[in-house]
Amino acid sequence: xxxxxxxxxxxxxxxxxxxxEQVAEKLGVSAQAVSRWExxxxxxxxxxxxEISRLYGVLVDDLFKDDLQGYDNLAQRxxxxxxxTYKHEDFMTAYLEYERMVKEGSMEAADYRxxxxxxxxxxxxxxxxxxxxxGKALELSKDTDRDFYYHAKIGMVCFRVxxxxxxxxxxxxxxxxxxxxxENAGEWVCLADAYYNAKQYEECYRVVKDVIARFPEETxxxxxxxxxxxxxxxxxxxxxxxxxHLELNPKMVESLVGIAECHEELGEYEKAYETWxxxxxxxxxxxxDIAVGFPMRKAEECKEKMGKNA
Numbered sequence: 001x002x003x004x005x006x007x008x009x010x011x012x013x014x015x016x017x018x019x020x021e022q023v024a025e026k027l028g029v030s031a032q033a034v035s036r037w038e039x040x041x042x043x044x045x046x047x048x049x050x051e052i053s054r055l056y057g058v059l060v061d062d063l064f065k066d067d068l069q070g071y072d073n074l075a076q077r078x079x080x081x082x083x084x085t086y087k088h089e090d091f092m093t094a095y096l097e098y099e100r101m102v103k104e105g106s107m108e109a110a111d112y113r114x115x116x117x118x119x120x121x122x123x124x125x126x127x128x129x130x131x132x133x134x135g136k137a138l139e140l141s142k143d144t145d146r147d148f149y150y151h152a153k154i155g156m157v158c159f160r161v162x163x164x165x166x167x168x169x170x171x172x173x174x175x176x177x178x179x180x181x182x183e184n185a186g187e188w189v190c191l192a193d194a195y196y197n198a199k200q201y202e203e204c205y206r207v208v209k210d211v212i213a214r215f216p217e218e219t220x221x222x223x224x225x226x227x228x229x230x231x232x233x234x235x236x237x238x239x240x241x242x243x244x245h246l247e248l249n250p251k252m253v254e255s256l257v258g259i260a261e262c263h264e265e266l267g268e269y270e271k272a273y274e275t276w277x278x279x280x281x282x283x284x285x286x287x288x289d290i291a292v293g294f295p296m297r298k299a300e301e302c303k304e305k306m307g308k309n310a
Contacts, residue, residue, distance in 0.1 A: 006040040008068045012056035013038070015070045026055055072110065075101055079114050083121065091122050130159055150186035154193050154220070167198035185215040192224050196231075204228045219248045226258050238262060253279055260298065273302035 013023055013034075020038075024031040027048060036042040044052065053060045057071040059081075071077040078094035098115045101107050107115070134156035141149040157174070160166040174191035181187055188211045195204035208225045211218060222245035229238035239262070242255035256279045263272035276299035283292035 003040060004066045004068075005043075005064050006038050008063050008065070009034075009052070009056075010038040011068065012058065012070055016056065023055070027051055073101070073106075075111060076114055079118050082118060086121070086125055091118065094118055127164060131156070131164070134159065146186065150189065151220070153186070153190050157190050157194050158197050161194060161197035167194070170194040171198060171200075185211070185218045185221075188215065189218060189221050189224070192221060192228075196224055196228050199231075201228050201231045205232060217248070219245060219252065222248065223252065223255050223258070226255055230258065230262050235262065235266070250282075253282060256282075256295075260295075264302065269302040269305045273299050273306060276302060 013020070020034040021031045024034045027034075029044075029048070033042070033044070037044050049060045049063070053063060054074050056063075057073040058068070058077050059074075062068055062077070071080070075094060075097040078090070078097050082090040082094050095118065098107075098111070098118065101111060102115075134152060137152040138149060138156065141152060157170050160170050171191070171194045174187060174194050177187040178184070178191055188207070192204055192207045192211055195201075195207055204224070205228050208221060208228060211221045212225065215221070222241045226238045226240075226242035226245065229235070229241060239259060242259050245252060245255040256275055260272045260275035260279070263269070263275060276295045279295035280292055280299060283289075283295065
């Protein structure tokens with residue numbers, strides 16, 4: 001029998017301030033069995049190893065190490081693994097263990113701190129990955145697919161402004177881009193989007209009107225126009241621009257979401273219901289059985305609110 005194993009069992013039990021009888025009760029075995037494990041007389045059933053490791057807050061492999069470090073619980077141990085590897089699968093393993101503890105009500109202050117740390121580190125990594133993959137999409141599409149390139153760039157601008165805190169930098173970059181390419185509608189749309197995500201709504205609205213005057217067939221600018229008009233409480237203009245966006249590109253349903261959510265915010269649940277159902281009809285027409293679920297749920301929520309207000 002591995003000597004480290006028996007030594008570690010005793011070390012971990014003492015660190016947890018548990019008696020052999022208490023360990024036996026938790027594992028559903030006899031105290032004599034626990035004693036025999038700790039003195040290298042016998043080895044536990046292999047099926048018990050995951051339960052033993054969870055009880056002591058370590059991994060199964062840790063039980064056989066000669067430099068074992070103890071943890072308060074398994075979640076903390078799994079957090080340490082993630083901090084070492086930063087692999088997504090290790091994040092998920094730690095996440096599921098923390099969630100199990102949340103559900104059973106065993107989380108303490110240190111556990112919540114660890115859970116927050118887990119998400120913070122994952123968020124930092126996701127931010128880097130987001131920028132990396134958007135950058136790759138832009139690199140691969142720049143000379144081959146204009147529409148795809150600028151939709152990807154809008155996504156990157158939105159993320160940089162809203163999540164990475166690069167609002168002013170994005171605006172300055174886009175101002176330079178439109179200065180260098182004043183006839184490039186895509187760069188103008190990205191400028192409007194940068195202003196919108198930086199919550200500089202008046203400046204965004206000014207750019208939006210300029211872009212529409214310059215490039216009236218540039219589809220996505222009408223979606224941004226609707227969004228910024230909603231923020232400026234120019235609701236009639238918002239509906240007009242969203243409908244124009246849908247007219248130019250019926251498959252871009254973002255504007256239907258904007259119309260519906262705007263009606264909801266104004267307490268116009270019947271109009272919101274009708275708009276969500278317009279989206280439902282589109283997805284039914286396109287035979288998209290998965291996408292139809294979201295607008296259908298939203299429509300039902302509006303229907304319930306209509307009944308309460310009747």
